[in-house]
């Protein structure tokens with residue numbers, strides 16, 4: 001066993017025994033790697049709106065938006081969201097419907113509900129100031145290991161590692177990790193990240209790794225010839241960059257059929273709010289029926305994918321003799337007023353069929 005000094009996530013330099021199987025054993029000269037990566041980042045970093053200051057609230061909102069959503073799309077939404085909810089207090093005070101409305105188009109609405117819930121906790125229990133440790137941040141609704149590490153390192157300069165899609169790929173390649181990643185398979189990658197994150201400047205280092213993954217160490221055709229850390233990289237050395245990371249086979253999607261019913265009474269249509277445990281909880285949509293033979297005038301078809309399900313949805317219209325009374329989860333609204341509701345993605349597409357028709 002060789003002995004090596006490695007900075008770890010606690011922020012204290014400590015001597016630890018690292019054998020050939022240690023997380024960074026395959027990475028040549030970790031200190032040189034950090035230096036080269038940070039020098040590259042200083043000249044090549046992406047100019048992203050949430051990076052213009054280190055306010056933990058902005059970092060948190062941007063990181064939550066970036067989960068499952070492309071950077072270019074987040075840019076538009078981030079500016080609008082910040083204008084409407086400029087502080088954690090403003091977000092905590094806002095009605096849930098307003099938060100969901102400003103999230104519309106980003107998808108995965110659970111993130112918005114948890115963001116809202118966490119803002120309330122930050123205000124009620126921490127006086128509006130974000131907790132300063134990874135463990136305390138992870139106590140907030142919807143804040144997992146990655147988001148806590150991002151807020152802590154980027155906004156608070158805590159030496160916390162982070163692993164998301166880009167950094168996972170970079171770390172796996174740097175370490176030559178050729179076993180499947182994802183879920184429990186990410187644990188060794190977290191170990192690499194924790195071993196490499198520097199004691200000071202963790203935020204810049206973490207963002208540099210993510211930028212490298214986005215711009216150079218891309219999923220296909222990584223540009224090893226232009227990579228600032230190629231000399232430190234095990235995958236590059238062994239010519240296996242494109243084979244790493246190894247991804248476990250995806251679950252086969254389930255195919256479903258359903259009917260969306262546009263119930264009309266005069267110029268109004270019926271919408272329902274999705275309940276707890278349903279996809280798109282809290283958002284509005286048209287009622288659904290299952291079964292192969294929909295009754296009513298056919299308006300069109302909407303196909304969508306949600307959590308491993310491919311859904312073929314036939315849209316039909318039916319006349320309602322009398323509208324029922326509105327409730328918290330059922331409303332009759334004009335087609336024009338649909339634009340003001342926070343709707344599910346398929347609901348919005350069905351609404352577009354009505355506007356076109």
Ligand code: SF4
Nearest residue numbers: 217224227230233236
């Ligand atoms: Fe990625 Fe290639 Fe750079 Fe290694 S050398 S980190 S595989 S781009």
